[in-house]
Amino acid sequence: MDRRFKARLEAHFEDRLTGPVRQRHDETEIRIRPGDVVPVMTELHDNADFRFEFLADLCGVDTGEAMHVVYHLWSDTTPDWLRVIADGLSRDDPRAPSLTFLWPGAEWMEREAYDMFGINFEGNRDVRRIYMPPEYTSFPLRKDFHLPDDAARSPGAGSRHMEQAHLPTDTPSATIRRLPGSRQLPAKP
Amino acid sequence: MLIVAGTLTTKMAGPLIRLWEQMPEPKWCVALGDCTCSGGRYKRSYSTVEGIDRVMPVDVYIPGCPPRPEGLMYGMMKLQQLVKQRRGHWPERAIGPTVPQDV
Amino acid sequence: MTTTQRPSADDPRILLDQEAGVFEPIPPYPPRTEREAEFYTLGDGEMFLNMGPQHPSTHGVLRVVLKIQGENVVDLDPVLGYLHRGVEKLAENADYHQVISQVDPLEYVSSLFNEWGAVLSFEKLLDVEVPRRAEYIRVLSAELNRIASHSLFLGWMALDLGGLTPILWSFIERDEIVEMLASLTGQRMLFNYFRIGGVNGDLNHDFMSRLGNWMSRATEQIEAGQGLLNENEIFVRRMRGLGPIDTATALRMCFTGPNLRATGVPFDIRRAHPYSVYPELDFDIPTRSEGDSLARYLLRMEEVKQSLRIIDQCLHQMPDGPVIAKLPRLLRPRPGRAYAAVESPRGQYATYVVSDGTDQPFRMRIHDPSYIHLQSVGLLMKGNLIADTMAIMASLDPIMGGVDK
Numbered sequence: 141m142d143r144r145f146k147a148r149l150e151a152h153f154e155d156r157l158t159g160p161v162r163q164r165h166d167e168t169e170i171r172i173r174p175g176d177v178v179p180v181m182t183e184l185h186d187n188a189d190f191r192f193e194f195l196a197d198l199c200g201v202d203t204g205e206a207m208h209v210v211y212h213l214w215s216d217t218t219p220d221w222l223r224v225i226a227d228g229l230s231r232d233d234p235r236a237p238s239l240t241f242l243w244p245g246a247e248w249m250e251r252e253a254y255d256m257f258g259i260n261f262e263g264n265r266d267v268r269r270i271y272m273p274p275e276y277t278s279f280p281l282r283k284d285f286h287l288p289d290d291a292a293r294s295p296g297a298g299s300r301h302m303e304q305a306h307l308p309t310d311t312p313s314a315t316i317r318r319l320p321g322s323r324q325l326p327a328k329p
Numbered sequence: 330m331l332i333v334a335g336t337l338t339t340k341m342a343g344p345l346i347r348l349w350e351q352m353p354e355p356k357w358c359v360a361l362g363d364c365t366c367s368g369g370r371y372k373r374s375y376s377t378v379e380g381i382d383r384v385m386p387v388d389v390y391i392p393g394c395p396p397r398p399e400g401l402m403y404g405m406m407k408l409q410q411l412v413k414q415r416r417g418h419w420p421e422r423a424i425g426p427t428v429p430q431d432v
Numbered sequence: 433m434t435t436t437q438r439p440s441a442d443d444p445r446i447l448l449d450q451e452a453g454v455f456e457p458i459p460p461y462p463p464r465t466e467r468e469a470e471f472y473t474l475g476d477g478e479m480f481l482n483m484g485p486q487h488p489s490t491h492g493v494l495r496v497v498l499k500i501q502g503e504n505v506v507d508l509d510p511v512l513g514y515l516h517r518g519v520e521k522l523a524e525n526a527d528y529h530q531v532i533s534q535v536d537p538l539e540y541v542s543s544l545f546n547e548w549g550a551v552l553s554f555e556k557l558l559d560v561e562v563p564r565r566a567e568y569i570r571v572l573s574a575e576l577n578r579i580a581s582h583s584l585f586l587g588w589m590a591l592d593l594g595g596l597t598p599i600l601w602s603f604i605e606r607d608e609i610v611e612m613l614a615s616l617t618g619q620r621m622l623f624n625y626f627r628i629g630g631v632n633g634d635l636n637h638d639f640m641s642r643l644g645n646w647m648s649r650a651t652e653q654i655e656a657g658q659g660l661l662n663e664n665e666i667f668v669r670r671m672r673g674l675g676p677i678d679t680a681t682a683l684r685m686c687f688t689g690p691n692l693r694a695t696g697v698p699f700d701i702r703r704a705h706p707y708s709v710y711p712e713l714d715f716d717i718p719t720r721s722e723g724d725s726l727a728r729y730l731l732r733m734e735e736v737k738q739s740l741r742i743i744d745q746c747l748h749q750m751p752d753g754p755v756i757a758k759l760p761r762l763l764r765p766r767p768g769r770a771y772a773a774v775e776s777p778r779g780q781y782a783t784y785v786v787s788d789g790t791d792q793p794f795r796m797r798i799h800d801p802s803y804i805h806l807q808s809v810g811l812l813m814k815g816n817l818i819a820d821t822m823a824i825m826a827s828l829d830p831i832m833g834g835v836d837k
Contacts, residue, residue, distance in 0.1 A: 335492075335493070335515065335833075336515060336517050338513070338514060338515060338516055338517065340513050340514050340516070341485060341493055341514040341515070344484065344485050344486060344514075345486075348486055370533070370534065370537075371517040371518070371519075371522065373522065373525070374517050374518035374519075374521065374522055375518050375521065376516050376517065376518050377517055377518070394537075394622060395540075395619070395620065395621045395622055397620075398620075
């Protein structure tokens with residue numbers, strides 16, 4: 141946990157952060173808007189205080205309300221990993237700027253985020269499906285894409301919330317014991 | 330003899346069937362590993378085919394994740410027995426899990 | 433054979449190709465992206481060659497469409513997804529304990545590193561302290577797995593160039609290591625050994641006797657295996673200068689692991705961002721500066737020697753104590769995020785887990801090194817012969833289970 145690093149981040153990016161800088165174990169996390177990704181990343185890459193030349197990971201996250209793009213960076217100026225979360229992408233038409241101008245190796249990571257979530261990266265020359273066949277129309281890792289689950293259709297469907305994803309309509313609700321704090325998933329249409 | 334090892338996905342199913350059809354007869358198919366026998370631990374995934382016997386006739390199933398080398402050798406010996414039995418006649422083989430008559 | 437109604441493209445039932453005809457490399461739809469348009473337009477004297485998903489040396493089911501002019505490859509487009517099993521989606525439906533066995537078959541040659549990456553991120557999320565004996569056992573078994581993986585790399589590398597002997601020798605070596613790990617973990621591959629908070633079982637007599645026996649012969653055996661190729665003129669002349677990459681490009685292509693260290697950057701996660709008990713162990717980070725295939729190969733062989741050093745130190749410094757921390761069966765971490773990276777034989781294997789307070793991960797992202805390295809094959813291939821495609825791909829050491837997840 142590098143306190144001075146946190147201070148440096150707050151000093152440089154105070155107007156671009158949409159939330160506090162969080163630190164836990166050896167990770168520092170900042171949140172920015174998708175429109176600020178390009179200037180923030182360029183600053184982190186080029187500035188001599190930061191020198192984040194290594195992009196460790198780029199992924200998408202679907203929170204159910206919004207989509208995020210999460211970047212992980214590493215630099216030898218700090219012992220912490222830096223996590224940059226670009227949050228606030230809409231779930232209907234998620235768009236984010238591409239980092240391929242800075243790291244050409246992000247091309248396939250963005251392709252995978254497109255394939256799994258539908259996030260369009262502007263500036264990436266090659267946003268097309270990478271895992272699923274080209275005619276596939278859904279985005280598998282979105283929260284509204286449900287896996288077919290045969291356990292829920294059996295009479296012995298239990299109380300795990302995975303098994304509640306497709307409730308047979310004639311199951312009395314008294315037999316289903318919900319764990320405290322389990323999420324109520326919508327019934328499959 | 331075609332040994333299919335590793336998970337069969339929906340994208341790979343087409344090329345696999347094409348490969349099977351390109352093979353000249355007499356041909357045999359061995360399903361190696363849990364994923365090819367029944368879908369295995371990826372049975373509930375959106376892109377896995379639950380066992381290659383949904384798309385091609387299988388002669389020997391070798392379960393295990395991963396299958397033991399002794400299992401593979403036993404499967405090969407079973408295949409040798411099958412070859413001896415079927416020499417001379419080639420029955421119609423069904424696609425789908427089938428139970429041989431002398432089990 | 434006619435179909436009455438074709439299921440939609442998203443239907444999990446397979447869309448069978450009714451005219452089982454020729455596998456056209458050019459897709460039957462207009463190009464959707466700039467890069468696709470650029471690739472699928474033929475210049476003067478060029479043609480497409482499809483190295484199909486079923487191929488003896490594509491390291492698994494990988495399809496590569498080559499654009500060739502004569503014998504030289506002008507460009508190439510890898511098509512992935514033939515082994516995509518949806519592990520990230522399945523992980524959202526499994527317990528934290530169950531996810532560990534789900535990530536095993538990703539890089540199936542070095543499964544312990546897959547488990548380590550997952551377990552490390554869960555331990556960060558749950559603030560679990562792993563007992564020291566468990567950490568030493570983890571390092572010991574993981575370094576054994578690294579040696580096994582690099583032996584396989586040696587054999588595969590030679591096989592892709594046409595040599596049939598080294599793979600048999602490296603499989604003999606790998607067989608011994610894998611039998612050792614089987615006596616420790618119960619399986620020869622896909623070990624399912626690491627648990628959140630420790631490992632599944634303590635060292636036993638069978639494992640220690642096999643390990644002692646192997647260690648006494650290890651150095652000579654490894655030297656013999658490497659001696660087949662290190663000074664072999666055909667091997668060296670084919671590999672030297674093949675697929676060179678310089679440091680700046682490697683960093684921009686997000687290379688990690690031996691591929692990056694072969695270009696001169698001494699970046700090893702065990703030293704740059706230490707985890708487990710690596711700070712207490714004494715080992716060097718081999719680095720080379722040429723950046724070509726020969727450097728990548730020789731670097732991995734040197735890493736095997738460093739792994740032997742680490743195993744030796746682990747055996748001498750092994751403390752006593754429990755091998756797993758006591759954790760409840762139902763694990764509910766508080767909502768948060770954790771990222772953990774380990775140095776697998778291929779590079780940085782990382783897991784990013786998002787928890788929402790329930791007993792199943794909300795999002796489990798697996799970052800695989802082979803996936804990143806495969807995208808630079810096109811960059812390294814320009815102007816080389818078709819036969820060199822396989823050599824370059826083998827020198828980057830991809831495992832398709834990891835690439836396709």
